[in-house]
Every structure is written in C-alpha cells, then in structure tokens.
Amino acid sequence: MAGGQSLIPLMKFRLAAPKYLVDINGVSSLDYIRETGNFLAIGTLTRHHTIERSELIRQKLGLFAETASWIGDPQVRNNGTIGGSLVHSDPAGDWGSSIIATRALLKVKNKKKERTLDSDHFFSDTFTSEVAPDELLTEIRVPIPPDGGRSAGAYEKLERKAGDFATVGVAVQLTLSRDRRTFEQVGIGFASLGPTNLRGKKAEEALVGKSVSTSSIEDAGLAAIEDVNPSNDALRGSAEYKRAMARVFLKRALKRAVTSAGATGV
Numbered sequence: 001m002a003g004g005q006s007l008i009p010l011m012k013f014r015l016a017a018p019k020y021l022v023d024i025n026g027v028s029s030l031d032y033i034r035e036t037g038n039f040l041a042i043g044t045l046t047r048h049h050t051i052e053r054s055e056l057i058r059q060k061l062g063l064f065a066e067t068a069s070w071i072g073d074p075q076v077r078n079n080g081t082i083g084g085s086l087v088h089s090d091p092a093g094d095w096g097s098s099i100i101a102t103r104a105l106l107k108v109k110n111k112k113k114e115r116t117l118d119s120d121h122f123f124s125d126t127f128t129s130e131v132a133p134d135e136l137l138t139e140i141r142v143p144i145p146p147d148g149g150r151s152a153g154a155y156e157k158l159e160r161k162a163g164d165f166a167t168v169g170v171a172v173q174l175t176l177s178r179d180r181r182t183f184e185q186v187g188i189g190f191a192s193l194g195p196t197n198l199r200g201k202k203a204e205e206a207l208v209g210k211s212v213s214t215s216s217i218e219d220a221g222l223a224a225i226e227d228v229n230p231s232n233d234a235l236r237g238s239a240e241y242k243r244a245m246a247r248v249f250l251k252r253a254l255k256r257a258v259t260s261a262g263a264t265g266v
C-alpha cells in the first residue's frame, strides 16, 4: 500500500482481499524529485500534490504539474502517489497519459534485480501493469525536454464534474524547431480512450516534421480518431462521443502547447 487511494476502495468493495498488507509509506527514500543528468527522477512514493507544487517540475516539466492538478480532489492529491497510480493501471488514470507523452522510463526492482520498462510497454491490460507481484516500481524517469523555451506540454481533461476521472484525457509534450515553425518532437498520450492508457501514434506522425499551423493541428485531431479505441459507457458517454472529444481535446492541448513554446498564429 502506498497512498491507499485505490487499494482501500478495492478492499472496501471486496474486489481485493490481500492476506498481508505492507505499508511502504515509511520508506522515505522512495519520496523524491531530483534532476539526474538528462532526466527528472521522481520516486514512486511522491504524492500528486508534491509534484503539482514542485518548483523543479514547474520549471522543467510543466506537463507533470498540470497533470497532477487534475487528479481527484485535494485529499486524493495529498495521499495518492504517482507510483501507486501507475501500478493500479486504471485506463482512466491521468499519469499514464503523461508518462506516454514524455516517453518516461519506469524503474522496477525485486530482491534480486532491477529492470527498466519504457512507457509503451508498462501497461499490459486494464488494471494490469508489467510490474510482477514480487516487484516494486521505484522510480519514474522523465527525459528533460530540450530547453530554450521551445518545448512545452499541456494536459486537457474532460470530466463530468470537478474531481472526476477523465471522460477523455489528453497529454501533449512537444518541442518546436528553433525558428518555432516546425514540430520537431511530439509525444501524445490518452486517458479513458482504450483498454489502457495509449499513445496517439498516428496523431504524432501527422505532426513531426510538419509546419506549425492550424491545418497540421486539424490533421492531428483527425488522426487521433484512428488512434483511440474507447468503449461505450453509461456514465460518461458513447464511444462515438469520446472519439469526437479526443479530437477536440487534442487540438486544444496542441494549440496551448505550441503557443507556450513560442509559436504564433495558431
């Protein structure tokens, strides 16, 4: 148990009944945010709120501060941890889309060895990650985006009411060329748009190397419809509606990110 924000509800509903419960909250060495070479290293036990308020995160990785601010309510953000959220692997989880957009690496360890997973191979199925029962996720390593004000991120989330899980969540992390006219690098991750968090591969391909314009952003929005695989759900809407919202929210995130990265006229 980390923050208990998913595990305790699962136990209350009798969906989980562990024989032993190991509380890792006392392991303070798993709670940190630091710059390590070209990465920001975030310890698994770091609370959503700590990430939201971290000066280092705000300076180097605004997307993560934004993502954290969208999670649940203040109680959930004060208790819940990034690692617990990722291992819980809810396809509606906000962190999953942002680790995909930033191409983060996940360090996982058992008694004998440590291994590193990439964000495209972390989620194996709904509520299932590649972390084995005898392993701990220990660290999330996020490549620091190229500097100089030409990199930016944005998180856009459609929710029924404040604090709800995403009906649609879109994370974008991009870098523009030095003259701010071309998309150099683009990462797009989605929440609530498939059986796991997933990458907007076709949408990324529609942008990389293309000029920054309303029409390239429009193309990416259309490509996103092919990237996603949402399900009909009685609470949050039909698959058709979610596909349409994926397009709208991706375009919003892209427009905000390119503007933050210094592009004009979009």
Ligand SMILES: Cc1cc2nc3c(=O)[nH]c(=O)nc-3n(C[C@H](O)[C@H](O)[C@H](O)COP(=O)(O)OP(=O)(O)OC[C@H]3O[C@@H](n4cnc5c(N)ncnc54)[C@H](O)[C@@H]3O)c2cc1C
Residues within 6 Å of the ligand: 001, 002, 003, 004, 005, 006, 007, 008, 009, 044, 045, 070, 071, 072, 073, 076, 079, 080, 081, 082, 083, 084, 085, 086, 087, 088, 092, 093, 094, 095, 131, 135, 136, 137, 138, 163, 164, 165, 166
């Ligand atoms: C009311 C409410 C609203 C919420 N809204 C949102 C939302 O809008 N967006 C969103 O993304 N999330 C939301 N959440 C979920 C929240 O983000 C949880 O904090 C998160 O899903 C679980 O993190 P935790 O630290 O509480 O993990 P826990 O509940 O303690 O653990 C979750 C699972 O991960 C395992 N685990 C934990 N840490 C590790 C580790 N280091 N290594 C291996 N296994 C580990 C546990 O064994 C357990 O199976 C909400 C939760 C609630 C209760």
